[in-house]
Amino acid sequence: MTDGIRVERVTKRYGNQVLFADIDLHVRDGEFLVIVGPSGCGKSTLMRIVAGIEPVSAGRVTVGGRDVTHAHPGDRGIGMVFQDYALYPHLSVEGNLAFGLRAHHVPKEVIRQRVADTGQALGLTDQLKKKPGQLSGGQRQRVALGRAMIREPAAYLMDEPLSNLDAALRVQMRAELIEFHRRTQGTVLYVTHDQVEAMTMGDRVAVLNEGEFAQIGTPTEIYEKPASVFVATFLGSPRMNLLDATVRPADTHVELTSGELSWRLPREALPADLPESVRIGFRPESVRLPVDTGTPAYELAATVSYRENLGNESILHLRDGAGRTIIARLPPRSGPRDGENATFQVPLTDLHLFGPDGRARWHGTELADDGQPLPWSA
Amino acid sequence: MIGSKARTMSAVEARAGAGLAAPAIVYFVLFWALPALAALYLSFTSYDLSGTPQWVGLDNYREMVTSDEFWSSVWVTLLYTIFAVGPTIVIALVVAVPLAKPGRFRAWLRGLVFIPAVMPLVGATVLWQVIYSTGGLADALAGAAGVGPRPWLTDSDYAIWALLVMVIWKYVGLYVIIFVAGLQALPANVFEAAAIDGARTLRTFFLVTVPLLRRTFTFVIVVAVTGAMQSFVPAYLLTKGGPVNATQVLPLYLYNNAFSFSRFGYASAIAIVLLVVLLVFAFTQFTLVRSDDE
Amino acid sequence: MRIGRSLTVVALIGFVALMLLPLYSMIVLASAPDDSDLSGLRFTGFALFDNIGEIMTDGRFPRYLMNSVLIASAVSVLDVAISAAAGYALARLRFPGRAALLNLVVVALSLTPAVVMIPVFVMLSEIGWLNSYQGLIAPFAASALGVFLVRQFALGIPVQMLHAARVDGASELRIFLRIAVPLLRPALLTVLLLQFLAQWDNLIWPLIAASEQDLWTLPLALSSFEGEHGIVYHLQTAAALISILPPLVLFSFLQRYYVSGLTLGGVKR
Numbered sequence: 001m002t003d004g005i006r007v008e009r010v011t012k013r014y015g016n017q018v019l020f021a022d023i024d025l026h027v028r029d030g031e032f033l034v035i036v037g038p039s040g041c042g043k044s045t046l047m048r049i050v051a052g053i054e055p056v057s058a059g060r061v062t063v064g065g066r067d068v069t070h071a072h073p074g075d076r077g078i079g080m081v082f083q084d085y086a087l088y089p090h091l092s093v094e095g096n097l098a099f100g101l102r103a104h105h106v107p108k109e110v111i112r113q114r115v116a117d118t119g120q121a122l123g124l125t126d127q128l129k130k131k132p133g134q135l136s137g138g139q140r141q142r143v144a145l146g147r148a149m150i151r152e153p154a155a156y157l158m159d160e161p162l163s164n165l166d167a168a169l170r171v172q173m174r175a176e177l178i179e180f181h182r183r184t185q186g187t188v189l190y191v192t193h194d195q196v197e198a199m200t201m202g203d204r205v206a207v208l209n210e211g212e213f214a215q216i217g218t219p220t221e222i223y224e225k226p227a228s229v230f231v232a233t234f235l236g237s238p239r240m241n242l243l244d245a246t247v248r249p250a251d252t253h254v255e256l257t258s259g260e261l262s263w264r265l266p267r268e269a270l271p272a273d274l275p276e277s278v279r280i281g282f283r284p285e286s287v288r289l290p291v292d293t294g295t296p297a298y299e300l301a302a303t304v305s306y307r308e309n310l311g312n313e314s315i316l317h318l319r320d321g322a323g324r325t326i327i328a329r330l331p332p333r334s335g336p337r338d339g340e341n342a343t344f345q346v347p348l349t350d351l352h353l354f355g356p357d358g359r360a361r362w363h364g365t366e367l368a369d370d371g372q373p374l375p376w377s378a
Numbered sequence: 379m380i381g382s383k384a385r386t387m388s389a390v391e392a393r394a395g396a397g398l399a400a401p402a403i404v405y406f407v408l409f410w411a412l413p414a415l416a417a418l419y420l421s422f423t424s425y426d427l428s429g430t431p432q433w434v435g436l437d438n439y440r441e442m443v444t445s446d447e448f449w450s451s452v453w454v455t456l457l458y459t460i461f462a463v464g465p466t467i468v469i470a471l472v473v474a475v476p477l478a479k480p481g482r483f484r485a486w487l488r489g490l491v492f493i494p495a496v497m498p499l500v501g502a503t504v505l506w507q508v509i510y511s512t513g514g515l516a517d518a519l520a521g522a523a524g525v526g527p528r529p530w531l532t533d534s535d536y537a538i539w540a541l542l543v544m545v546i547w548k549y550v551g552l553y554v555i556i557f558v559a560g561l562q563a564l565p566a567n568v569f570e571a572a573a574i575d576g577a578r579t580l581r582t583f584f585l586v587t588v589p590l591l592r593r594t595f596t597f598v599i600v601v602a603v604t605g606a607m608q609s610f611v612p613a614y615l616l617t618k619g620g621p622v623n624a625t626q627v628l629p630l631y632l633y634n635n636a637f638s639f640s641r642f643g644y645a646s647a648i649a650i651v652l653l654v655v656l657l658v659f660a661f662t663q664f665t666l667v668r669s670d671d672e
Numbered sequence: 673m674r675i676g677r678s679l680t681v682v683a684l685i686g687f688v689a690l691m692l693l694p695l696y697s698m699i700v701l702a703s704a705p706d707d708s709d710l711s712g713l714r715f716t717g718f719a720l721f722d723n724i725g726e727i728m729t730d731g732r733f734p735r736y737l738m739n740s741v742l743i744a745s746a747v748s749v750l751d752v753a754i755s756a757a758a759g760y761a762l763a764r765l766r767f768p769g770r771a772a773l774l775n776l777v778v779v780a781l782s783l784t785p786a787v788v789m790i791p792v793f794v795m796l797s798e799i800g801w802l803n804s805y806q807g808l809i810a811p812f813a814a815s816a817l818g819v820f821l822v823r824q825f826a827l828g829i830p831v832q833m834l835h836a837a838r839v840d841g842a843s844e845l846r847i848f849l850r851i852a853v854p855l856l857r858p859a860l861l862t863v864l865l866l867q868f869l870a871q872w873d874n875l876i877w878p879l880i881a882a883s884e885q886d887l888w889t890l891p892l893a894l895s896s897f898e899g900e901h902g903i904v905y906h907l908q909t910a911a912a913l914i915s916i917l918p919p920l921v922l923f924s925f926l927q928r929y930y931v932s933g934l935t936l937g938g939v940k941r
Contacts, residue, residue, distance in 0.1 A: 390843075392766065393844075394765060394844030394845065395766065395767025395770065396767045396769055398761040398765070399758050399761045399762070401753075401754045401757065401814070402758030403758075403772065403773050405813055405814040406779075406780050406814070409788065410779060410780040411776060411780075413787070413788035414783055414788055473687055476680050487688055490691070490692060491691055494694075496869075496919055497916050497919065498869070498915055498916060500873055500895060500912075501873075501915040504897070505694060508697075508908070509694060511710055513709070514710045518712075547694065614875075615895055629786055633876070636793075637879075637880055642790050645790055646790050646791075649787045652784060653786075653787045
């Protein structure tokens with residue numbers, strides 16, 4: 001019946017400044033889609049456009065298959081959860097939940113029933129008479145969710161609801177939101193600048209940068225096959241290592257060199273139009289202690305500048321022969337100490353190649369997908 | 379989609395905003411904007427409510443600058459403003475510093491000091507009529523001080539000072555409260571630092587408290603001066619401007635010309651002059667504060 | 673230090689006593705059975721309730737009192753309603769005419785009432801509103817200070833909350849009445865209080881616009897208080913005492929609103 005949310009060729013201008021031009025987004029029915037991006041990327045504006053709070057300059061917005069491009073926020077069939085929740089502080093929980101129904105002149109009996117049901121569904125039955133100021137952070141979020149769901153919207157919009165919470169509460173609230181989505185099976189468009197929220201909550205993640213979607217995909221896709229240097233470095237912490245490298249084609253293979261490092265790759269595995277200079281990316285967890293010293297081509301000799309022991313893991317700041325800093329993430333209590341020299345390995349399947357324009361050209365995981373024997377295996 | 383029935387949020391918001399603001403817009407146009415323009419026009423006319431205003435050009439202003447009564451009125455207003463505002467602010471500040479400290483007793487004293495300021499001015503002035511009457515409280519206190527009774531309101535040497543004593547009494551509590559609010563908004567650590575530095579009370583007062591209260595001072599001076607320059611009730615009720623115009627402040631001069639002599643054109647010219655003086659004063663204060671902020 | 677401190681307290685108490693002396697003498701005078709001792713320092717008897725009874729039963733005083741209550745109430749309620757709507761709209765809504773209204777408020781704030789008094793008088797005399805209740809009420813139906821005060825306060829209402837109400841499907845009027853007005857309550861009470869006190873004490877406008885005694889208000893009555901045999905000071909003082917009580921009572925209940933209204937913009941910011 002419903003169709004989720006569609007944003008079609010939407011353009012937003014402020015005067016001469018174009019915030020985004022002709023962008024498209026489809027949140028599928030029942031899907032939890034997270035828009036993530038740095039501050040100022042336009043993600044909040046996009047959400048406000050979907051909500052009807054901000055007018056479009058051009059384009060079309062549909063919610064549940066209905067064109068709502070020029071509809072009032074109250075007529076769009078959406079429920080919204082705001083940053084800091086924006087509960088009505090002078091109304092009780094009951095009053096907060098019932099506000100929208102009263103505005104629509106729903107009969108009193110029905111309102112009472114719906115408030116009771118919603119309160120029960122969210123575990124707020126004992127809090128109905130309290131004011132928001134008397135509630136815990138978790139209860140407030142539940143009231144905000146209740147306010148959004150009580151009118152049975154076709155889609156939910158959530159605008160950085162967790163951004164002002166302390167770390168512990170944020171983890172708990174994240175879990176509750178995931179649970180909420182699982183239970184309601186609602187269509188959710190969620191905006192955040194927090195990559196952890198994006199990775200853990202989204203069925204799909206849309207990475208927005210400077211008014212354009214850099215990539216839209218499942219969290220796994222986005223993490224394992226980032227479409228650009230921006231996506232690769234925006235998601236993942238510590239961020240992906242990037243080294244300038246040159247590509248030297250030979251008969252059967254291609255040699256990638258970067259400082260003292262070099263990798264040999266089967267030629268047919270790589271795209272033919274690989275430019276001469278590329279950037280090699282690999283994530284900190286891809287840097288590992290050698291398991292097979294027989295493949296020197298992929299070895300990395302480096303000095304440990306310093307290491308951070310986080311308990312569950314260690315972050316090593318390495319300096320290679322060319323003076324470049326490389327971050328490695330190792331299991332706790334393993335590997336060299338500060339100032340020690342050591343040799344590391346970076347598996348071929350963990351490499352990403354980016355062109356000079358920043359766009360991804362090749363991902364090492366494609367080798368693994370092919371089922372070919374991995375070059376360093378014995 | 380921008381038709382009258384557009385249901386976009388901005389269209390709905392614009393209609394609601396215009397609707398909510400409409401009564402105020404009508405009010406301010408009818409009772410402030412248009413009358414202000416009319417006053418400017420009237421000030422160039424001769425008008426006594428019968429017939430239509432007759433254009434007389436700058437005659438009203440010319441008459442004003444050559445009128446002894448006008449200049450006497452300016453002088454009285456100046457005297458009244460300086461000696462109402464100066465002592466009031468000094469007394470208020472001196473009293474506010476010890477009163478600003480926390481404690482139930484002091485909060486209670488603050489409430490008491492504030493009472494005259496809350497009293498309706500007309501009721502208070504009527505009380506002071508009795509105080510200044512023959513055999514009244516003023517005579518009784520003067521007698522106790524060995525001075526003997528005086529014709530407080532009927533002698534031109536005393537009348538303006540009698541007026542000023544009442545006005546200071548009436549308003550000092552107001553400025554005490556404003557200074558207390560200003561003092562309590564100051565960061566406590568500044569005073570702690572001054573105390574650790576061993577600064578004495580008086581030094582702290584002049585070197586720390588007064589400079590930090592600069593904003594409050596500006597506010598208080600603007601409010602007090604503009605208030606004093608527009609003050610009408612005390613002079614009207616206590617002395618009717620007399621004796622021999624000794625207490626005829628500008629607003630009273632304006633009132634007399636308009637509503638006793640029906641000289642609406644000339645009175646309007648006085649009003650315009652009063653307005654210009656007030657605006658120049660407010661603007662000067664405003665620019666001073668601005669330059670302070672930079 | 674200790675001596676200095678207690679000296680300060682003694683000086684403060686002395687100052688407060690001096691401030692309250694006229695009030696004490698007011699009570700003494702209002703309680704006096706006659707005008708034999710006007711110093712107001714010694715009780716010559718206690719006839720306060722007789723005096724009040726005489727004022728309230730003799731002549732038009734009750735009518736003046738009623739007029740004052742009626743006009744001050746009407747004006748303050750109107751001002752609150754108009755200022756609340758305009759101040760909220762200025763702070764939180766985008767609409768055509770917003771800049772115009774803001775300019776009007778600034779103009780009205782910077783004009784002295786003396787300037788507009790004469791033209792408003794002329795205008796009301798033209799339309800026959802002199803000597804009428806509407807002529808005493810309409811010129812004060814809103815106030816620049818009221819609009820400004822509400823606007824400053826309304827800037828503290830989070831826009832997100834209004835958006836939440838819009839997403840909830842509430843009309844702008846419902847948002848104003850059910851969300852904004854409750855949140856603006858302290859500012860609205862301040863406006864109500866300040867305007868009530870100002871009108872209760874308004875002498876000059878009734879003096880100009882109400883020559884008919886039926887429309888006189890308390891200030892006007894007090895200013896020309898005469899008994900059958902000229903001025904009777906103890907009765908006049910008792911009448912003044914009556915006029916002072918309602919503001920004092922109002923103030924003692926709403927002190928914090930009063931102070932916040934006075935110090936708005938001056939101390940903080």
